[in-house]
Amino acid sequence: MWAAVMGSALAKCALADLAIQWLGWAVASALKTEKFYDLAGSGTFVLLAHLSRRWGGSGYRRQSIQTGLVTVWGLRLGLFLFLRILREGKDRRFNNVRDDPGTFFTYWTVQAVWVFVTLLPTLILNTERRDLPLGGRDYLGWAMWGLGFATEAIADQQKWDFKRDPDNNGKFIQSGLWAYSRHPNYLGEILQWGGLFLSASSVMRGAQQHLSVVSPLFVWFLLRYVSGIPILEKQALKKWGSDPAFQQYIQNTPLLWPFLG
Structure with a gap:
């Protein structure tokens, strides 16, 4: 019985996710803007976390805490990214994309x-009817999330303040x-989702549910090899590659993981 409830809730979450992103695409494509792309993505995280908890029908303390952490993450990051694009006017990821409805649709679907x-x-956790006492994996996972949240938020704020200072222009x-x-902001992102998997795994049963470890691995792979670091590193090399100070920076500063070279 629990498996049917979980499957139904996960299916409804998947459909709601697609519906939101495709509606977002329709509006964004008509307006030819990417300004609310990231806001829609982070908002969907928050909405699905709460919907899954409601559809799961349990509302245990572990589920409430996990949902709260996703909500805090989504509200902070979504607002930060929205304010950033309002300030900068555009997102370079969408150059030659915002005017092409087909390619733009792909971006919104990938976001889903x-x-x-x-x-x-978190969806698996929130649709799990079995409750267990809070334990080491919960506390370790939430501590890992907290470290990641602080890392990402501080790094974002430091870069925001740096760019706002006219003396740092260029x-x-x-x-x-x-x-x-x-x-460091991407490092914080990876730590957060790794922590949320760890805490959620405390009630997982069977290899099928534990395969959701793909969540933090997917975040790491996406940021490390696809949409995050490769793009920013290429842009940085193009802008400062001939600067000796920048060359020294990349030689002495780890790409992602501190102290690992």
């Missing part, structure tokens, strides 16, 4: 996949957390 896969451990940031990692 990103939302569902990344959130999958310069690259290498202070604060950016002195220990060239992409």
